[in-house]
Amino acid sequence: MLNTTEKMAGGLLFASMALTIMSHFLPLIPFWLPGLVAWLSGVLLVSGATVEQKKISTVLLLIGIVGWCWAWFLGVPVDWQKASSMNQNLITLFVGVHFLRLVALPDSHEEERLPRGEKAFITTFLGLHTLGAVINMSAVILVGDRISKHEKLTKVQAMLLVRALASAAFWSPFFAAFGAAMAFAENSSLVIVLGAGLFIALIALGISFLEFKKEAAKNVESFVGFPIHF
Structure with missing residues (x-):
């Protein structure tokens, strides 16, 4: 049974997916908005992640921060809005595939x-x-x-x-x-x-x-x- 935090995170992920798709047809939706919603969902899901997942995420996050700092030190402009959502299309693909499992594999399919x-x-x-x-x-x-x-x-x-x-x-x-x-x-x-x-x-x-x-x-x-x- 999902708890309140997981339900909120799931709703945010779905909203992120919907906003990403809509942004390709409605220019009024800023490209960073779906990324921000996905980040909020990720923050909510941190508490439920395994130790291994937290370690890998921390290492990748630190590598990214070091890369940004090095770019700033070299005088390369950093587009924070783009950085927050540059992988949003890939995230949308993963979310869509995961939701497809709910349609294909009900809990009782084994029986x-x-x-x-x-x-x-x-x-x-x-x-x-x-x-x-x-x-x-x-x-x-x-x-x-x-x-x-x-x-x-x-x-x-x-x-x-x-x-x-x-x-x-x-x-x-x-x-x-x-x-x-x-x-x-x-x-x-x-x-x-x-x-x-x-x-x-x-x-x-x-x-x-x-x-x-x-x-x-x-x-x-x-x-x-x-x-x-x-």
């Missing part, structure tokens, strides 16, 4: 019966595809570990997990392939790349479904999936 059949095949593909689009390879490990808890993964299950993750590279901004396509393809459009990528990902699902069903109907009808909740 829940694994779904079976065609519906399980499709929902497992779409669920892993969605998770993998954000947390990448970790999604395959998470889902594969849960499915194989009581019995070994089948060939169909393993192939589905790999294809669900790989097809996310067609459209997910969290994959290096997407960044490369946007960076090296001249005049590339974000909307077009996302739309085309999602369409290709759906084709990948359809091909996998038909392929496995053609090989043997039982591959799909008896498929054991993962209980992902949206």
Whole structure:
């Protein structure tokens, strides 16, 4: 059960994430504001950190302070507002991924019966595809570990997990392939790349479904999936 401090810190983190996203569309929001909110959340969470976390954070903080002091000594101007929020986009990514776990993994998922059949095949593909689009390879490990808890993964299950993750590279901004396509393809459009990528990902699902069903109907009808909740 979360205490009051943790609830406040969580609310501040969520506000920081929302402000970061909004600042890209609303110029009126100063870029340092989300960073300030994130710092306030971090201060509240210090008391709950482990000894190892406190040691690492202290060392990194001291290195940063020494670097700032050295820059000031050399006459290099220090932008304190920028320094307070220069990693805000990365923090927002981590916060978003962590909130995704609340959707994907409810507290009772360990006791829940694994779904079976065609519906399980499709929902497992779409669920892993969605998770993998954000947390990448970790999604395959998470889902594969849960499915194989009581019995070994089948060939169909393993192939589905790999294809669900790989097809996310067609459209997910969290994959290096997407960044490369946007960076090296001249005049590339974000909307077009996302739309085309999602369409290709759906084709990948359809091909996998038909392929496995053609090989043997039982591959799909008896498929054991993962209980992902949206």
